[in-house]
Amino acid sequence: MSGSVHLMGIGGTGMSALARWYLHLGWRVSGCDLSEGEETGRLSSLGIEVRKGHNPDHLKGIDCLVFSAAVPSDNPELRAAREEGITVLRRSEALAELTAGSETAAISGAHGKTTTTALIGWILQSAGMDPLVMAGGSSVAWDGNFRAGDGPRVVEADEYDRAFLRLTPKWSCVTSFDREHLECYGNEEVLSTAFSIFLEMTLPGGGIVVPEDRKGLAYWAERLERKVVTTGRGGDLHCASRGPSDWGELYEVARHSGRIPLPGAHNLRNCESAFAVCGLIGVPIGECVRSVESFPGVSRRLERLKGEGDGERLLISDYAHHPAEMESAIRAVQRMDRGEVGVVFQPHLYSRTAALSEQMGKALSLADWSLVLPIFPAREEPVPGIDNRLVANAARRLGARCQTCTEEELAEKLASLRSRVVIFMGAGSVDAMARRLVEESV
Numbered sequence: 001m002s003g004s005v006h007l008m009g010i011g012g013t014g015m016s017a018l019a020r021w022y023l024h025l026g027w028r029v030s031g032c033d034l035s036e037g038e039e040t041g042r043l044s045s046l047g048i049e050v051r052k053g054h055n056p057d058h059l060k061g062i063d064c065l066v067f068s069a070a071v072p073s074d075n076p077e078l079r080a081a082r083e084e085g086i087t088v089l090r091r092s093e094a095l096a097e098l099t100a101g102s103e104t105a106a107i108s109g110a111h112g113k114t115t116t117t118a119l120i121g122w123i124l125q126s127a128g129m130d131p132l133v134m135a136g137g138s139s140v141a142w143d144g145n146f147r148a149g150d151g152p153r154v155v156e157a158d159e160y161d162r163a164f165l166r167l168t169p170k171w172s173c174v175t176s177f178d179r180e181h182l183e184c185y186g187n188e189e190v191l192s193t194a195f196s197i198f199l200e201m202t203l204p205g206g207g208i209v210v211p212e213d214r215k216g217l218a219y220w221a222e223r224l225e226r227k228v229v230t231t232g233r234g235g236d237l238h239c240a241s242r243g244p245s246d247w248g249e250l251y252e253v254a255r256h257s258g259r260i261p262l263p264g265a266h267n268l269r270n271c272e273s274a275f276a277v278c279g280l281i282g283v284p285i286g287e288c289v290r291s292v293e294s295f296p297g298v299s300r301r302l303e304r305l306k307g308e309g310d311g312e313r314l315l316i317s318d319y320a321h322h323p324a325e326m327e328s329a330i331r332a333v334q335r336m337d338r339g340e341v342g343v344v345f346q347p348h349l350y351s352r353t354a355a356l357s358e359q360m361g362k363a364l365s366l367a368d369w370s371l372v373l374p375i376f377p378a379r380e381e382p383v384p385g386i387d388n389r390l391v392a393n394a395a396r397r398l399g400a401r402c403q404t405c406t407e408e409e410l411a412e413k414l415a416s417l418r419s420r421v422v423i424f425m426g427a428g429s430v431d432a433m434a435r436r437l438v439e440e441s442v
Contacts, residue, residue, distance in 0.1 A: 004061055007031040008077060009068030010050060011040045013145055014091055014158070017134045018066060019043055020146040021098055024132075032058050032077075042144065056080035063087065066094045069161045070379050092163035095134075099153050099167060105277050106157035106167045108198060109175030111325050112270045115262070116175050117156045118298050119274035121147055124154065126291035127283045137319065140296035152281060157198070159191075160184060164198045171280050172202045173209040174217060175273045178324055183351045192217065202226050207280040209273055211235070229280065231272035237279075239268040244335050247304070258289035263302060264332025266325075300431055302329060306438045307421075314338055314421045317434050321348040321427040323359035329423060330366045339420030344410065344434070346373040346426030347391055350383040354390075361394025364402055369417055370395060371405040376428025407433060411440070 005022050009015045010031025016039050023029050023046060030049040033040055040050045051058060054077040059065070065081040066089045072078075081088050089097070099106075107117045114136040121133035122141055130151035136158070138145050157164035157172075160181050174195055185191040199208045199221040207227035210218045212235030218228045230236045242250035248261040251268055253275065260271055275288045297303065300319040307314030320329045326345070333341050343364055347353040353360070353375055364370040372388040372395075388404050395402035405413050410433060414422065424434035 002026045003063035004028040004030075005064045005066060006058060006062045007066045007068075008054060008071050008075070009033055010043060010048075011035065011037055012068050012070070013039075013136055013138075014156075015066070015068050016040075016043060017144075017146040018091065018094055018098070019048055020046070020144070020148070021132075021134060023048065024146075024148040025098075030058070030062070054078075059084060059086060064089065066091060069163070090161075090163075092158075092161070092166045095155065095163075096166040096168075099155060099169070102153050104153040104155060104167070104169040105171040105173065105281065106155055106164065106169035106198075107173045107175065107273070107277070108157040108159055108164050108195070109173070109273075110159075110178035110180040111322065111328070112175040112266060112273065113156050113158075114319075115267065115298050115301055116173070116270045116273045116277075117154055119270060119292060119295060120277050121154045122295050123274060123278045123283055123288050123291040124152060124281065125149075126294075127278075127287060129281075129283075135298070137301065138299040140299070159194060159198075162194060165194060165201065167198070168201050168203055170203050170206040171208070171277055172199050172206070172221075173273050173277050174199065174211065174214065175270065176211060176324075177214045177217065178322065179355075180322055182355065183349075196220055199226070200224065209276040209280070211269075227280065229276045231276055232269065235272075237272050237276050237285075239271050239275075241265060241268055244337070247336060253289065254285045256286050256289045258293060260292050261295060262297060263336050264328055265335075266328040266332065302332060305424075305434060313419070315434060315438060316421065316423045317431045318423055318425050319427055319431075320425050321346075321352070323356055323363045326360065326363035326425060327366060329425060330363065333421055333423060334366070340368040340418070341421045341423065342417055342419040343367040343370040344373065344405070344414070344422060344424045344430060345370055345391070346428050346430035347375045347388060348427040349378055350375055350380050350386045353388075354383065354386045357390035358394045360391045361396075361400070361402070362398060364391070364395040365398040365400035367400070367423075368419055369401040371403060371410070371413055371417075373405055373407065373410070373426070373430060373433075376426065376430070378428065411437060 011033035124131040130149040132149040133147040212230040239251040
């Protein structure tokens with residue numbers, strides 16, 4: 001299978017990984033995006049033609065167009081492709097085509113799926129199995145979000161827009177379950193049903209991994225005689241913490257002692273999921289434990305940008321944007337005992353902020369102080385009355401030192417706040433702000 005493929009929204013994490021995958025398979029790849037950035041620059045350096053903006057003129061000589069969920073259905077370029085008879089695929093449909101007929105591990109879940117996907121890829125690579133990996137974040141190991149390989153496929157399966165329901169993996173994993181993407185599903189019951197269907201789509205002879213406290217998600221898959229492995233306390237596979245170790249965690253699992261060079265109890269949960277999937281694929285647990293000791297990590301997952309020398313402030317970037325993720329990240333850094341911890345938080349989406357502002361404020365109350373930036377809208381339009389003050393007020397009601405802050409005020413406010421550690425937290429542009437501040441040595 002080859003030809004000429006054009007990707008709309010190519011600068012996004014999931015789309016850029018698809019572009020690399022098509023390139024690996026020998027396709028002629030092009031793409032476009034509304035904005036240019038570091039990722040589009042990387043793709044251009046690989047020989048992929050990337051254009052700014054959307055325009056029907058991009059379609060000349062194209063066999064297939066792939067578009068991200070962020071592209072509206074009435075987009076002129078997308079509409080022109082359909083009128084011209086070009087094959088048009090949603091990103092989820094393209095991923096389903098690319099994985100069809102191969103041995104694939106699909107990793108889903110509300111939290112932890114990117115790190116878990118990268119951990120699985122790292123373990124399989126260390127075991128000499130040459131995996132092809134597509135993750136939702138840039139891995140230091142592969143200098144990006146994609147690893148080309150001829151072995152098992154390991155892909156991050158996003159539940160947003162029901163994308164993961166198009167996959168038919170041999171091994172499927174749910175790392176965690178939470179009230180997330182309810183703008184797509186409406187309520188928790190529908191979301192839970194979608195995860196159950198995802199697991200039920202696992203191919204005959206395959207296996208699934210679920211948290212012990214969400215074993216009910218695997219009910220129908222188990223009735224179809226798929227092998228079920230549970231993780232967490234009381235489950236089939238549990239990494240028992242033995243305390244922090246520098247920027248990492250010590251643990252024991254199945255009579256093996258190990259260390260993961262990532263902080264936080266949530267990363268032990270990610271290890272459990274990764275070990276369980278790799279066990280289904282055929283990697284012994286002892287080999288898994290040894291492999292992760294050298295795991296280089298994932299960008300924006302408690303990534304240290306600057307500090308830990310000569311009295312400098314430790315600056316950290318983290319992708320956390322859901323209250324559970326925010327709490328896990330703050331507690332993980334506090335566990336490393338580096339001193340007072342401040343947080344610069346950018347809420348993500350108006351719908352999420354409206355639904356979870358109280359919980360976001362509760363998470364921020366764990367920090368010694370926090371600044372809340374304006375909401376990053378992503379794919380949404382502003383909603384009257386929904387802004388960053390909801391989060392800051394929720395934190396202050398719990399006695400927290402929390403204030404709103406604009407991007408223009410950020411450097412000045414950071415200079416006036418004392419703490420040994422600052423976490424820049426969110427799924428939007430806050431990471432770019434943090435990196436600019438590092439360059440300016442704030």
